[in-house]
Amino acid sequence: MSDSQFPPFRRNANVSRRALLQGSLGALAASFLLPRAAQAGVVAAGKKPAKAVILLWMNGGPSHIDTWDPKSGPDGTAHKRIKTKNKNLEIVEPLSEIADVADRITVVRSLTHKEGNHQRAQYLMHTGYSPNPTVTHPSFGGWVGTELGDPKGGLPAFVSIGGPSFSAGFLGVEHGPFVLPRGGDLPRNSGYAAGVDGERFDARKKLLDGLDSEFLAKTGDRKVAGRHEVTEKALRLMRSPDLAAFNIAAESETTRAAFGDTDFGRGCLGAVRLVEHGVKFVEVVLDGWDTHLDVNGRTAKLGRTLAPAYAALIKELASRKLLDDTLVLWMGDFGRTPKRNGNDGRDHHPKAASVVLAGGGIKPGLVYGATDERGDNVVKDPVTLPNLLATCATLLGIDPDEKRITPIGRPISVTDSGKPIAALIAP
Amino acid sequence: MLRIGPGTRSPTGLLAATGQNAAKDDVDGPPEKEATIDPAVNWTLKYLEAPQDYAGSASRVFLGVQIQCAQCHDHKTEAWKQKDFQSFASAALHFKNEQIDKGMVKGLRRVDVQDAQRVIPRVQKDPELAGVAKAPPVVLDGTKLPNGLETRKAFAGWMTSKQNAWFAKAFVNRMWGHFLGRGFSDPVDDLRPSNPLAVPAVLELLANDFAASNFDVRHLLRTIALSEAYAASASKDPKILRDDGEDVRLWTHFRLTPLGPEELLNALFLATGFDQTMEKAARAQAVDRARADLQKSFGFLFDVDEEFDAEDYSGTVTQALTLMNGGLVNYGAARLPGSALDEILKSSKTDSDTLRALFLRSLGRPPTAAESTRFLAYVAGATRSIDANAIEAARTAEEPPKPDGNAATGNAKGKPGKEKGQKPKEKGAGKKKNPLGAGDPAGRLAGRLGVADPKRAAWEDVFWSLLTSSEFFFNH
Structure with a gap:
């Protein structure tokens, strides 16, 4: 059956009916008309915006003191400190593989916020907003996917590997993350079921289309047309030549080994392949950073999973000429307390945390901001999440101030009106 | 409540x-x-x-x-x-x-x-x-x-008192929205004066009645359930549509709402008899585990965010993949011992009987004349028998290296034999995993699909299309 039996489906998730009624479309329309890259005025004229983001999400809140911002003293880190290719940056020994790519990355040691509870901090770090009962904010991934659009080859715009990430909120369920429980594999159910091949599937699908087009004619409900569109999208994915991008088995033994024999490593290699095939936002989760107990032992173990994968990710993106177009973001819920608790662990510390940026037009090789000698307070160049996201949005050519209308008719911006940090952006 | x-x-x-x-x-x-x-x-x-x-x-x-x-x-x-x-x-x-x-x-x-x-x-x-x-x-x-x-x-x-003018209104509005797909206000939790209400007089009437009944929820539900709006069919009267097919009037017809995760799962179990089929194929423990896994994955995949504007709800790609290619619908639609299709084929005398039974079982209505003609012609004209093992073998041969993503293919107990050119499985990434979890009965079910003659295969296709249809997916 041809698609023409289904009328074009007009979504209105981005602009509420009320906004239309109130005629407040003027401002929105005007912002759509501006070329994306020129809007923010921070990215130099003629520079191409980045095309994709890889977010390495450190679930649980990584200790800044035992990773990127090592401190000495009785409560400091027990890890050895090592020098890196960036003479201003010392990191801990479990991250040793990263020393070699340190000239290509920039460490922000001065992220600060106020959410000390995991759920709230994770929401803030993903959306730029603290939770608010009146609205479900879109995650940055949902926003980027919506702005930059679906890849041409049939892959989803926003993929999350190893964790559920956060929804696209009021932008609509279709802009939410395509979730893979593990990296490196084809998505579940992306192939035909047992006893079904392409020929049989087509025959079945024709029966289904017949039923759905009659149901649409009968109800006239655009949800039916919308669901048909989603089914077609699923079918495009199943039959996309790019589907193989999910499967890292096509990579050489050497490449796979470089990322490490871990789910996180496989997820990072998968992310490279997905970005290569036009995916706009990939989140890869490394869980276990909530180190209330044995912070040394745990961060050593996590570091040995993180470091090879991170270094290989930067090198692989560079060798495929993708690093300039891909912003790699490393962050977690919050930092951890300078004082070790009775269980040799560290507790939640939103006052100070580290974030690491690479690629995508950032200025590499910096150590931006600083904490005091214990790692307690930010003492130089504090970075708020709205400003961090505004920096990322600017690099992607998205206007950090662009407003979208929430279901109750309130205009909000992707970054809570954050301002881009010029010092982090390559001239 | x-x-x-x-x-x-x-x-x-x-x-x-x-x-x-x-x-x-x-x-x-x-x-x-x-x-x-x-x-x-x-x-x-x-x-x-x-x-x-x-x-x-x-x-x-x-x-x-x-x-x-x-x-x-x-x-x-x-x-x-x-x-x-x-x-x-x-x-x-x-x-x-x-x-x-x-x-x-x-x-x-x-x-x-x-x-x-x-x-x-x-x-x-x-x-x-x-x-x-x-x-x-x-x-x-x-x-x-x-x-x-x-x-x-x-x-x-x-x-929660009667002196508070908003409580009764907000509660009535929510219940009305819940049962009819849209409240008097949209969104349902915004009754501010700046957000215009549809037919405010009706909301007022219902709210006063609800307060007068001493907030008797049963009384309110009865009132809503007996209203003409709730009884309206999901079919739209073409006379009230605008040129672009959009109906600007509210509640002239029933608004479609997607089934919640548990409703959908239970509806699929009920339509297919899938849990009985599993019980015949595996030990009770494995069946319980598979059922729990399904509940968990449906709970995550088909979660309907009530905050979200349901008028635009069309689902996700992952949901579509799960229904079209996942074990539940595919084995559920298959003629396996104990399955709904097996029962129906055994007890039906004619193809028309079978079709009618399948429609009633999945959509709760008999087929229309046009549907009868189309589906019966599909079954009568079927010429292709389906050998699940052969399909599996062909797939294994053509898709090296083997991913583990596919629902059912990974565990088909076919005899694909040793394929040429297939790379050895790497640690971790190539582990066989079934969508229904480890040790699950679906793997056994794949092995039982065997060879379906053209007619049986055609009936499985018909049932599959009914179970994946929008009419099944939406409450209407």
Whole structure:
């Protein structure tokens, strides 16, 4: 059956009916008309915006003191400190593989916020907003996917590997993350079921289309047309030549080994392949950073999973000429307390945390901001999440101030009106 | 329903609950003094990190009033100013909370909530919340509440009283929206004057009636269920459509709503007899596990966010893949021992009987004349027999290296043999995994598909199309 039996489906998730009624479309329309890259005025004229983001999400809140911002003293880190290719940056020994790519990355040691509870901090770090009962904010991934659009080859715009990430909120369920429980594999159910091949599937699908087009004619409900569109999208994915991008088995033994024999490593290699095939936002989760107990032992173990994968990710993106177009973001819920608790662990510390940026037009090789000698307070160049996201949005050519209308008719911006940090952006 | 149990679990009880969130039987805590256990305190505890959100949530959920908008600054168009927000928030926060055990026990933090003279210490200490801490307790219609131990009870009492003009309206609006796909206001939790209502007179009438019945929820549900709007069919009268096919009038027809995860799963079980099929194929333990796995994955994949504007709901690609290619629908639609199709084919005399039974079983209605013609012709004209093992073998041969993503292919007990050119499986990435979890019965089911003659295969196709259809997926 041809698609023409289904009328074009007009979504209105981005602009509420009320906004239309109130005629407040003027401002929105005007912002759509501006070329994306020129809007923010921070990215130099003629520079191409980045095309994709890889977010390495450190679930649980990584200790800044035992990773990127090592401190000495009785409560400091027990890890050895090592020098890196960036003479201003010392990191801990479990991250040793990263020393070699340190000239290509920039460490922000001065992220600060106020959410000390995991759920709230994770929401803030993903959306730029603290939770608010009146609205479900879109995650940055949902926003980027919506702005930059679906890849041409049939892959989803926003993929999350190893964790559920956060929804696209009021932008609509279709802009939410395509979730893979593990990296490196084809998505579940992306192939035909047992006893079904392409020929049989087509025959079945024709029966289904017949039923759905009659149901649409009968109800006239655009949800039916919308669901048909989603089914077609699923079918495009199943039959996309790019589907193989999910499967890292096509990579050489050497490449796979470089990322490490871990789910996180496989997820990072998968992310490279997905970005290569036009995916706009990939989140890869490394869980276990909530180190209330044995912070040394745990961060050593996590570091040995993180470091090879991170270094290989930067090198692989560079060798495929993708690093300039891909912003790699490393962050977690919050930092951890300078004082070790009775269980040799560290507790939640939103006052100070580290974030690491690479690629995508950032200025590499910096150590931006600083904490005091214990790692307690930010003492130089504090970075708020709205400003961090505004920096990322600017690099992607998205206007950090662009407003979208929430279901109750309130205009909000992707970054809570954050301002881009010029010092982090390559001239 | 809001009244989820006897006694304190009404909205009033929810807002004024005191006591412990869990009993010591739930965890291995230290011995405790005479304690009142009321899980309803969890509603309060949810806001410990952000107590300023408590009043905003309560007024949005129970009153449809978006007082939160006044938290940061005054809005010209809104009735309430920042100082009103602070007074209202303060009224809700006259409680204290005390942790009972040291740290978490069995993943649970036990806390005791009691009424308090002043607002919770967290608010008193936070300089940003000073405005809330100092504000005298006043509710949204200007009624001043006693300032002290009894503030919270008075707050909860006012929230759910007949004197409060919003409560009955908000509740009726929510129920109407729940049953009819759209409330009198859209979104359902925004009854501000700036958000125009559809047929306000009807909402007024229902709200007054609900209040007069002493908030009898059954009475309200009966009224809604007996309304013409609820009885309307999902078919649209073409006469009321605009040129672009959009119906601008509300409730002239029933609005489609997607089934929730449990409803969808149960509907699929019921239509296919899939759990019986599994029971015939595997041990009870494995079946239970598979069922639990399905519940978990459906709960995640098909979660319907009630906050989201349901008018645009069209689902996700992952949902579509799960239904089209997942084990539940595919084995459910197959003729396997104990399956619905098996039963129906055994008991039907003619193809028409079979078709009718399949329609009734999945869509709850007989096929239309046009559908009969089309589906019967499909079955009668079928010429291709399906050999599941051969399909599996062909797939294994053509797709090296083997991914584990495919639902069912990974475990088909076919005899694909040793394929040429297939790379050895790597550690981790190539592990066989079935969508229904380890040791699950579906793998056995794949092995039982065997060879289907053209007619059986065609009936499986028909059933598959009914189970994946929008008519099945949406409540209508």
